[in-house]
Amino acid sequence: MEVVTTPxxxxxxxxxxxxQGHRVGLVPTMGxxxxxxxxxxxxxxxxxxxxxxxxxxxxxxxGTGEDLERxxxxxxxxxxxxxDAGVDCCFxxxxxxxxxxxxxxxxxxxxxxxxxxxxxxxGHFAGVATVVAKLFVATGPCWAYFGDKDAQQAQMxxxxxxxxxxxxxxxxxxTVREPDGLALSSRNRYLDPESRQAAPxxxxxxxxAVAAFAAGTRGAAALAEHVAxxxxxxxxxxxxxxxxxxxxxxxxxxxxxxxxxxxxxxxIRGVRLLDTIILGAPAGL
Amino acid sequence: MEVVTTPxxxxxxxxxxxxQGHRVGLVPTMGxxxxxxxxxxxxxxxxxxxxxxxxxxxxxxxGTGEDLERxxxxxxxxxxxxxDAGVDCCFxxxxxxxxxxxxxxxxxxxxxxxxxxxxxxxGHFAGVATVVAKLFVATGPCWAYFGDKDAQQAQMxxxxxxxxxxxxxxxxxxTVREPDGLALSSRNRYLDPESRQAAPxxxxxxxxAVAAFAAGTRGAAALAEHVAxxxxxxxxxxxxxxxxxxxxxxxxxxxxxxxxxxxxxxxIRGVRLLDTIILGAPAGL
Numbered sequence: 001m002e003v004v005t006t007p008x009x010x011x012x013x014x015x016x017x018x019x020q021g022h023r024v025g026l027v028p029t030m031g032x033x034x035x036x037x038x039x040x041x042x043x044x045x046x047x048x049x050x051x052x053x054x055x056x057x058x059x060x061x062x063g064t065g066e067d068l069e070r071x072x073x074x075x076x077x078x079x080x081x082x083x084d085a086g087v088d089c090c091f092x093x094x095x096x097x098x099x100x101x102x103x104x105x106x107x108x109x110x111x112x113x114x115x116x117x118x119x120x121x122x123g124h125f126a127g128v129a130t131v132v133a134k135l136f137v138a139t140g141p142c143w144a145y146f147g148d149k150d151a152q153q154a155q156m157x158x159x160x161x162x163x164x165x166x167x168x169x170x171x172x173x174x175t176v177r178e179p180d181g182l183a184l185s186s187r188n189r190y191l192d193p194e195s196r197q198a199a200p201x202x203x204x205x206x207x208x209a210v211a212a213f214a215a216g217t218r219g220a221a222a223l224a225e226h227v228a229x230x231x232x233x234x235x236x237x238x239x240x241x242x243x244x245x246x247x248x249x250x251x252x253x254x255x256x257x258x259x260x261x262x263x264x265x266x267x268i269r270g271v272r273l274l275d276t277i278i279l280g281a282p283a284g285l
Numbered sequence: 286m287e288v289v290t291t292p293x294x295x296x297x298x299x300x301x302x303x304x305q306g307h308r309v310g311l312v313p314t315m316g317x318x319x320x321x322x323x324x325x326x327x328x329x330x331x332x333x334x335x336x337x338x339x340x341x342x343x344x345x346x347x348g349t350g351e352d353l354e355r356x357x358x359x360x361x362x363x364x365x366x367x368x369d370a371g372v373d374c375c376f377x378x379x380x381x382x383x384x385x386x387x388x389x390x391x392x393x394x395x396x397x398x399x400x401x402x403x404x405x406x407x408g409h410f411a412g413v414a415t416v417v418a419k420l421f422v423a424t425g426p427c428w429a430y431f432g433d434k435d436a437q438q439a440q441m442x443x444x445x446x447x448x449x450x451x452x453x454x455x456x457x458x459x460t461v462r463e464p465d466g467l468a469l470s471s472r473n474r475y476l477d478p479e480s481r482q483a484a485p486x487x488x489x490x491x492x493x494a495v496a497a498f499a500a501g502t503r504g505a506a507a508l509a510e511h512v513a514x515x516x517x518x519x520x521x522x523x524x525x526x527x528x529x530x531x532x533x534x535x536x537x538x539x540x541x542x543x544x545x546x547x548x549x550x551x552x553i554r555g556v557r558l559l560d561t562i563i564l565g566a567p568a569g570l
Contacts, residue, residue, distance in 0.1 A: 007450035011426065019304055104396040105414070105448035111389040129390070137422055138450040141296065163390035165292035165423040 001083040003090045006097045007138040013089055014052065014140050022049045024142035026168075028135050031055040032072040032186035033081045036176040040145040041085040043173050047143055053082045054091040054135055056098065061127030072189050091135075098134060107133040109156045109163070112250050116241060116263055117152050117274070125156055132157050133164060141167035149175040149183045151261060151276045152250055175275070181207065183275045190271040194236065201237050202264045202275040204230040209244075209262045213279040220244035220253045223262065223279070231266045240265040240272075247278065286368040288375045291382045292423040298374055299337065299425050307334045309427035311453075313420050316340040317357040317471035318366045321461040325430040326370040328458050332428055338367045339376040339420055341383065346412030357474050376420075383419060392418040394441045394448070397535050401526060401548060402437050402559070410441055417442050418449060426452035434460040434468045436546060436561045437535055460560070466492065468560045475556040479521065486522050487549045487560040489515040494529075494547045498564040505529035505538045508547065508564070516551045525550040525557075532563065 004010050014024050025044030029037050037053075044051040055078055062068035075092065082090050108126040118125050136144065144161070146154040151172075158170040176184045181203030182196075191199055205227040212226045220243075228242035242264045244256050253260055258280025265274050289295050299309050310329030314322050322338075329336040340363055347353035360377065367375050393411040403410050421429065429446065431439040436457075443455040461469045466488030467481075476484055490512040497511045505528075513527035527549045529541050538545055543565025550559050 008452065011450060011452050015303075015426070018300075102396070102444070103448050104394050105445050106393050106395055107418075107449075108391050108393075109389050110391055111387070133392075133418075134448075134450050140425070141300070159387070160390050163388050163419075164392075165296060165419050167293065167296050 001079070001087055001090055003079065003092055005091075005093050007093065007134060010052070010089075010091050010138045011140065014050075014138075014142070017050045018140060024048055024139060025051045026135065026139045026142050026144040027051065027053040027087070028132065028144070028146070029053060029055055030057045030071065030186065031078045032074060032189060033078045034176075034184045034186060034188075036147055036149070036184035038081065038085050039176050040147060040173050041082065041087055043171060044143065044145050045086045047171070050088045051086065052089045052091055052139055052142075053085075053087045054093075055079075055082075056091070056093055056131065058098075058127060058131040059095055060099070060130055061124050063121055063123055066121070067187075067190075070190075072186055098131065106130055107160065107164075109159050112152065112159065112248070113156055115250055115252075116243070116245075116265070120240060120265065125153070128153055129156060129160055133160060136161060136164070136166045136168050139168075143169045143171055145171050145173055147175060148172050149185065149274060149276065151263070155248060155250065177203065183273070185273065187271055187273065191268060195268045195271060198234050198236040199268050199273060201230040201234040202266055202273055205242065205264055206262050206275055206277040210277060210279055210281065213256060213258075218255050218257075220256050220260075223256055227262050227264050231264065234268075236269050238267045240267065244279070286364070286372055286375055288364065288377055290376075290378050292378065292419065295337070295374075295376050295423045296425065299335075299423075299427070302335045303425060309333055309424060310336045311420065311424045311427050311429040312336065312338040312372070313417065313429065313431070314338060314340055315342045315356065315471065316363045317359060317474060318363045319461075319469045319471060319473075321432055321434070321469035323366065323370045324461050325432060325458050326367065326372055328456060329428065329430050330371050332456070335373045336371065337374045337376055337424055337427075338370075338372045339378075340364075340367075341376070341378055341416065343383075343412060343416040344380055345384070345415055346409050348406055348408055351406070352472075352475075355475075357471055383416065391415055392445065392449075394444050397437065397444065397533065398441055400535055400537075401528070401530075401550070405525060405550065410438070413438055414441060414445055418445060421446060421449070421451045421453050424453075428454045428456055430456050430458055432460060433457050434470065434559060434561065436532075436548070440533060440535065462488065468558070470558065472556055472558065476553060480553040480556060483519050483521040484553050484558060486515040486519040487551055487558055490527060490549055491547050491560055491562040495562060495564055495566065498541060498543075503540050503542075505541050505545075508541055512547050512549050516549065519553075521554050523552045525552065529564070
């Protein structure tokens, strides 16, 4: 596995591969690689002949008071995991390589980002859009792989890829879960043992909403209440939002259909967790 | 000369050229092609082995009450001029091809754009940055050619090309002028005969400032007054701004040096004209 550290090197590397006829897959990560990331790498290996994974904790997408400083960093173990997953090139830039002195460009997506994560974390999505635009432009036309857990982000990224004429196909992959339903996330590392026990309440709420939908419930308020209840009942958890939304616009709905999405965000003793599911998803959770 | 009308076609065309080892040059225009545009095409032909010129009147960069509707449109004559200039591919998209339903992405450059054109035309630079980012991404790594007359725009575009890791080198080409000094601009077509007679007052102001600088004047206020005076003395002209600025940041200066830039904007009977010069430019105007 090759390691490159500047966008210019990455561009040259992928341009050479494209000239050789390769299809390049891109898996953007912030490191702290877990089985969810590895499932994206597997999908990329299945669909492409060369795979780039990036590890970059993007300061632009963290707000003041958020966890930029303590976000888990483990580049040596991360690189080993990516190598074992068959990644051909690891893009591992320093912040200065991504945002040199004088950097002044911002990319934003102005619809579908107003609510939920966009409302709770002002500036977050513009930070994500800016770094993803840079990764997309430097990697060039390819397939790019994102996790469904961050569904609002994945939808924004697909819009951006299309709007900026990148020629990149955004592939959204299913959330990987622990046996008790907890969605994998690098931030799960923050959970102390008690919080870890409490954390599956988000998935329990989604599972309850999927079951209620399967049983015929269509009113979004009732379904959202199914999502919220196990989180509210969990003393260590503080619910941020639970909602039934349109799968593309993320606008709240009155009545759900099989493609509607349930969203939930909560803090478990200060650790923010997200989860989401499509109500009519055949496998559920 | 090939004509393509969608970003996806443009991307395929230039990707094929790059695979063949060509260096691609891009000349973005809004049509109403004049000798200034053709000088950009000449530079592109000299530096590259394939030249793309785009013609797109970008609605995003026009404010309400501006001249989007009446902006000169002459696609047949434009294509002939570009063909004669040796352009290999004309990119001629409809607004719907550039901004399809649901388009929601914006690109902006947040420094160097606050003043002058950025202040007079709110949203203008974000509109330019968005369309240029699209053109850059669709055309791919190449050289891109812009006119020095729109110096603040050219500086922004160079910043954007660098910040987004496009691998594009932005080449800024000298302003082409009429024999009486008037900078070529598509908007010169709006000038009635009397306004046309009055219009060289902008270039006269710049020329006076260059002469004063050569004679030893360094105070920016005095130099700006040299720029402004011929415009103020012209009854058909209304001065918008005359300033001596830093050539990269466009911040106003107290003292000028040879690389400082003089800027002027004025309306001649309602037709907005811009002009600019580097004070120590050896050739002057």
